[in-house]
Structure formats: C-alpha cells, structure tokens
Amino acid sequence: MLQKIEIPSHVDARPIPDRVVKRFESAKQRIEAFQDRWDRPQIEQFVAADYSHVFQSLDWTLETQMTIGRRFVEWGSGFAIVSAAAALLGLDVIGIESEDVLLQQGRITVDDWEVPVELVHGNFLPTGAESLADDPMLPSLGHPVENAYDSIGLDIDDFAIVYSYPWPGEDDFHEAVFNRYAARGALLMMFCGPNDIRLYRKT
Template sequence: MTLQTIDIPDSIKDLPHAREAAGLIDLANDRIETFMLANDRVTENFVPCDFHLLDQSLTWITQNNLLTGRRFCEFGSGFGVATLLAAVQQMDSVGIEIDSDLVDQSIDLCHAVGSTESVDLTANFYCGSFIPRNTHGILELAKDMEHVDTHQGDVYQEIGLALEDFDLFFAFPWPGEHHFFEAVFQAGAATNALLLTYRGRDGMHLIRKT
C-alpha cells in the first residue's frame, strides 16, 4: 500500500462558496472567537483551520470526481466546521473530537446552521479518540505526538463504522505531526480513500491510498 499525492491547484482559491457554506463559516468564526475569549481553559490543542480554503478544497475534490463514496470523517473535529462543511456538500459526515466542550459547541453550531440556513445536515459528532486502539504499533507511534491525546479509547464502535468505511478524511495536524495522521490513515483506511490535511502556510495537502 502506498500513499499517492494529488496536487491541488492554487486556482481553487477562486472557487465560489455556496451560500450555506459562507453562512456557516461566518457563524462559526464569530462563535469560535466568542468561545475562545470566554474560556481560559480552551483545549491547548485546538486551533481552527482556514475554513474558506477547506470548503474550496472539498468543492474541487467533488468537481473532479475524486471520491469513491460520500462518507466523510474529521480526525480531531474541534468546533466541527469541516464536518459541517462536508455535510453542506451532501456528505455523510462524522466528527471525532476528544474535548467534550468542543463537541457540545459543534452540536450547537450544527443546530444553529440548520435553522439559520434552513438546511438539513447529515453530521454526527462523537467524543473520544480517532486513534484506533486495535491497530498494531499505532499507540506506540502516538507517544511522540505532543498535540494528539492518547488517553481515551476510540469511538468507532459507537459510530458503527470502521476507518475502512470512510471515503474522505480531514485533519489539521500540528506542525510536524502529519506523519502520524498519515500512519493512522494508511493502517486503517480502504484502498482509494483520500486524506486531506491542512498544513498552515503550505495550504491543503491531499493523498490517496493506492
């Protein structure tokens, strides 16, 4: 099994946003700012990604028929925005987040978007770890990850789906930690599944398991 890089062109920055996606991003950014200001103890591992670029990447992936199916999973879903943007793009979306306050915020955001944008989103959020417990060697590898929590159990049984059931994964790893997310993806995802990661200044990075 190898990981094949798929180049995402810079021109995606010209892609328009659907009205619902633009509304979701504005609402989410306002709520994240308020939440961060009000909470001294926001998880130190939470930093939101560039949601506009993410929405454009999802649009580009869909328009270029790169998906093998419509199941989406976000590793470490934070405020749930990527999971909800994928749901706006008609994907069956799952967000996995270790911090219960952030899971609560994601569920509230989902309800708020559903009512303000009048959209019915297929998105579910689970509190726990995205690291599959039964994968040989993965917990050992995780020990070197400063910003990935390794203490809680995974939630795949609760979701009722395994890693191999998803078609597209998204994660925003901290600098230097993307190899761990790729290792989880390589170990558990189905052949032809995609992993999209946000790499800060380096933008979006897309790989396929072949």
C-alpha cells in the same frame, strides 16, 4: 502507499455560496468569543482552520476525483465547521472529538446549520495506532477517551474521505495512520496551515 494529489493553486478562486460564507463568518465570531473567555482554561489543541479554503478544496476534490463512497470522517472535529461544510456538499459525515466542551460547540454548529452530521465523543485513533508515532509526545496521543469506532460500529476503512488538521510535526503520523488503516482508494485531506492543504489517495 500514499499518492499525493496536487490541489491547484487557483482553488481559492472557486465560488462559495453566500449562505455558506455567512455561516463561516458567524462561526469565526463564535470561535473568537470562545477563545476570549477568561473563566475557563484554554484548549491549546484547538486552532481554527481556514474554512473557506477547506470548503473550496473539498468541493474541487468531489468534482475532479474519484471516490470510493460518500462517507466522510473528521478527526478532531472541534466546532464541527468542516463536518457541517462537508454535509452541505452532500457527504455522509461523522465528526470525532475527544474534548467535551468542543463537542458541545460542534453540536451547536450542527443544529444552527441544520445539517445531518453525527458527532461522536471519542478518540479518532484506532486501537494500536499509537505505535506508528515516532514521538510519544505528539498532541494526538494520550487522550483518555474510548476508541470512537467501537461506538459507531465503523472502522477507518469504512470511510471514503478522512479530514484532519494535524498539529505541527504530526502530519507524518496522520499520514501513517491513514496509510495503515484506510481502505484502498480512500482520500486523506489535511489542513496543515494557511495555503497548505494536502490531499492523498491510498493506492
């Protein structure tokens, strides 16, 4: 069962260190340049989150909520901006990404930010999780890559915090996967759009 934790509306007033703000600005420019390229197909499933808001929400969560550990995993890490930000906040971070070109961009971020983030190529869904989906056409389904957890020797229940940016209409599916596979007491944070960050604890 998932218990919703209300993130206060004023969380966006939390200060962000100047060095982090500059890194977000630089990352935004890289992402815009990447998306403006005309010489390769666009990756439709990659959309940038509001990284400042995510950082503030994660910072608030770590300050106010009990956690069962420091391990953090990002489902679909893309440019690894959230993963890198989580590492700056002192978490032990693994980012999982199925697209090779995005994984390359994520590694650039990790190198530029000089943060200890492990990026893994693979599917963030554990084996059998597809059966929890009501719609077989959800974007999270059907990635022709291996289960990432086999390569890292960890399972979802080894992580204290899971972060995802679900495609519209698949937030319920991400919640169902987390509820089925996460450890009791673990936290799920989802960026579901502007001013819509949701936080749940598995009870």
